[in-house]
Amino acid sequence: MLAAHLVVERDPMSLRTPLAAFTLGFFAFTSGCGRKEYVRGSQQPGIDSAAMSTGLDKQDIQQMLQENLNNLRMSPVMDTWRKGGGKTMVAVFPFSNETTEHIESQLAAILSEAETWLVESNAVTVVARDRQNQIIADIEGSRNAVFNPAHVAQYGKQLGAQYFLTGKVQTSDERTEDARRVQYFFFMQVIEIETGAIRWQHKAYVTKMVR
Amino acid sequence: MKRHRLLFGGALLFVVASTLTGCGGHELRTIQARSALDAGQPRQAIEHINHQLGVDGDKDLPSDLTGDNALLVLDRGTVQQSLTQFKLSEQDFQASDKAIDMLDLAHNAGDSIGEYMFSGSSSRYVAPPYEKLLINTLNMINYLETGDLSGAKVEARRLAVIQRYIRDELKEANNSILGLGGFLAGFVYEKSGDADEALRWYDDALSFAGYGALSAAVRELAPRAGYKSPRIAKALAEEAAAASDDGADVICVVGYGRVPHKIPKRIPIGLALTLVADAIEPTNRRAADRLAAKGLVTWINYPTLAPDQGGYSVPTCTVDGKSIPMTEAVNVSAEVTAQWRKIEGKIILSAITRLVTRYAVGEGIEKVGGKGPLALLASLGTQATLTALDTPDTRSWETLPARVAIGRVRIAAGKHTVAAAARGVTRTQSIDVKRGGWATVSLQALR
Numbered sequence: 001m002l003a004a005h006l007v008v009e010r011d012p013m014s015l016r017t018p019l020a021a022f023t024l025g026f027f028a029f030t031s032g033c034g035r036k037e038y039v040r041g042s043q044q045p046g047i048d049s050a051a052m053s054t055g056l057d058k059q060d061i062q063q064m065l066q067e068n069l070n071n072l073r074m075s076p077v078m079d080t081w082r083k084g085g086g087k088t089m090v091a092v093f094p095f096s097n098e099t100t101e102h103i104e105s106q107l108a109a110i111l112s113e114a115e116t117w118l119v120e121s122n123a124v125t126v127v128a129r130d131r132q133n134q135i136i137a138d139i140e141g142s143r144n145a146v147f148n149p150a151h152v153a154q155y156g157k158q159l160g161a162q163y164f165l166t167g168k169v170q171t172s173d174e175r176t177e178d179a180r181r182v183q184y185f186f187f188m189q190v191i192e193i194e195t196g197a198i199r200w201q202h203k204a205y206v207t208k209m210v211r
Numbered sequence: 212m213k214r215h216r217l218l219f220g221g222a223l224l225f226v227v228a229s230t231l232t233g234c235g236g237h238e239l240r241t242i243q244a245r246s247a248l249d250a251g252q253p254r255q256a257i258e259h260i261n262h263q264l265g266v267d268g269d270k271d272l273p274s275d276l277t278g279d280n281a282l283l284v285l286d287r288g289t290v291q292q293s294l295t296q297f298k299l300s301e302q303d304f305q306a307s308d309k310a311i312d313m314l315d316l317a318h319n320a321g322d323s324i325g326e327y328m329f330s331g332s333s334s335r336y337v338a339p340p341y342e343k344l345l346i347n348t349l350n351m352i353n354y355l356e357t358g359d360l361s362g363a364k365v366e367a368r369r370l371a372v373i374q375r376y377i378r379d380e381l382k383e384a385n386n387s388i389l390g391l392g393g394f395l396a397g398f399v400y401e402k403s404g405d406a407d408e409a410l411r412w413y414d415d416a417l418s419f420a421g422y423g424a425l426s427a428a429v430r431e432l433a434p435r436a437g438y439k440s441p442r443i444a445k446a447l448a449e450e451a452a453a454a455s456d457d458g459a460d461v462i463c464v465v466g467y468g469r470v471p472h473k474i475p476k477r478i479p480i481g482l483a484l485t486l487v488a489d490a491i492e493p494t495n496r497r498a499a500d501r502l503a504a505k506g507l508v509t510w511i512n513y514p515t516l517a518p519d520q521g522g523y524s525v526p527t528c529t530v531d532g533k534s535i536p537m538t539e540a541v542n543v544s545a546e547v548t549a550q551w552r553k554i555e556g557k558i559i560l561s562a563i564t565r566l567v568t569r570y571a572v573g574e575g576i577e578k579v580g581g582k583g584p585l586a587l588l589a590s591l592g593t594q595a596t597l598t599a600l601d602t603p604d605t606r607s608w609e610t611l612p613a614r615v616a617i618g619r620v621r622i623a624a625g626k627h628t629v630a631a632a633a634r635g636v637t638r639t640q641s642i643d644v645k646r647g648g649w650a651t652v653s654l655q656a657l658r
Contacts, residue, residue: 053309097361100368102305104361150404173368175376178316210316 067204091161099171156193179211238605281310289610293655304350344388355651367396390419406436459644463528466612467633468521473605513562514603519544526633535618
């Protein structure tokens with residue numbers, strides 16, 4: 001409104017001002033139409049560092065896992081497992097998504113990373129995932145073979161596992177007129193199947209924001 | 212020298228005009244899809260939308276979702292849902308949810324300058340509150356249809372975030388979309404075993420009329436939950452038939468008709484000035500009055516709402532031939548119209564401002580060119596060109612159902628047939644529910 005008013009009232013001999021304003025504005029609105037290209041991470045090392053969304057990316061996953069697994073490495077339950085000479089059976093159950101983002105595939109990646117870490121630690125024997133899925137299907141019924149946290153004791157007994165490693169991700173998600181911030185809280189825990197006692201638990205945080 | 216300036220101005224406008232030529236309004240991009248939906252051909256509608264998006268198939272997303280393509284993906288998401296392509300609809304709603312959010316967050320003063328100087332459609336799209344709420348609400352239906360409570364809970368949480376934003380930042384507490392959202396989110400949490408969260412959502416739903424079907428659910432949840440409110444207490448006090456404990460719950464969701472979409476309208480400046488007489492600034496009023504008196508190229512282009520469709524339909528839903536009582540959960544068309552009424556004056560004002568701007572540019576050319584016929588012609592040509600380029604902002608989520616009805620019933624465990632119908636569109640779905648289980652069957656009759 002103000003812009004239009006100023007144009008009307010100014011010296012009409014000055015053709016350049018309204019036209020220049022029009023042109024500048026026009027090019028401002030039509031800029032940014034560059035051609036896209038594919039880039040290889042190995043040739044451009046910084047490619048992973050930029051945040052692309054408020055979801056979780058590789059860097060977030062590595063940061064959260066590193067914090068939690070470093071803590072697990074030093075925990076009493078890990079000492080117990082080491083003393084067992086790698087014979088202790090551990091199942092890795094799905095991490096639950098309690099966030100405002102559809103991060104199921106990222107959670108699956110976290111699960112695989114944690115599983116790999118446990119296997120490489122040589123402190124425990126990790127139950128194979130497809131065996132776990134079979135047991136879950138047996139207990140829940142093949143039509144609805146979805147992991148149910150309420151039935152972990154049953155799963156554990158069927159699998160012969162003594163402990164299971166699991167976790168959850170929660171968020172605090174806030175939105176204002178010009179920003180959205182998602183704070184992730186990533187919890188991991190080890191539960192003794194026989195007693196249901198939590199033998200280890202730790203948390204890590206990551207915040208993502210769009211503004 | 213003056214002649215050079217005039218030529219420079221004319222050339223500049225030619226460049227601008229030729230760059231913008233072909234930029235029809237959004238409603239032109241979707242007219243074929245809407246026509247296909249009117250004809251009861253949702254498959255064809257998707258093909259038209261895919262063509263506009265420049266993608267090969269229903270599962271492909273455009274490489275660029277930063278502009279109005281986000282709206283087309285939203286349109287496609289609803290049509291995919293009507294074709295029971297729930298996974299693809301999930302993908303479309305998820306992608307457009309993020310894109311619409313980014314567009315909304317990126318909205319800045321530059322958009323207002325574009326809106327007031329060039330064209331109503333030059334600014335970034337800002338989704339109205341009902342659209343923001345419906346993205347997550349309709350996507351919840353997709354996850355419920357596929358039995359994915361975890362995914363549905365993500366949508367419920369996203370709905371809660373946007374609900375808080377609309378209530379606290381936009382100061383709109385009573386958007387009736389929240390009634391439907393609350394009903395579905397409550398169901399999601401009820402079936403996830405979270406009684407408190409379920410009651411909190413049902414409490415939201417009960418603040419809107421027409422959710423009598425919730426009484427039985429509230430009665431079952433209340434002993435397991437600590438959440439209390441006057442509406443929950445009232446629901447507990449109502450008479451409700453005791454539901455069988457060994458049954459399963461089925462909810463039926465029927466969307467029907469289509470919301471009014473935006474169409475361009477052209478009115479004389481004199482009429483526009485009458486419509487916004489109380490709101491226009493005196494300086495613009497004087498400039499506009501001068502234009503009205505001049506009587507040349509003095510039309511304004513602005514968008515308005517087309518009629519909605521399907522207002523008088525009666526949706527039905529049956530389980531094994533027995534009717535489920537259906538309640539109108541939300542009148543989306545009424546929300547669209549109410550929202551439009553709030554901004555219509557501003558839209559007309561910005562159209563008048565653009566007209567004044569065009570006049571100023573034309574007048575500048577005329578003054579520089581002198582009193583010769585060439586200058587007059589250039590001035591008129593400039594104004595006419597800019598008028599032609601002024602595309603009314605007709606962007607909106609056009610494939611939304613005009614109304615959504617909802618029903619809930621408890622049935623015996625086992626195999627059943629659910630049939631939903633509205634506006635000549637039917638869906639028959641076999642379900643097999645366990646004791647304590649649940650199922651959701653939806654129909655989108657978008658015609």
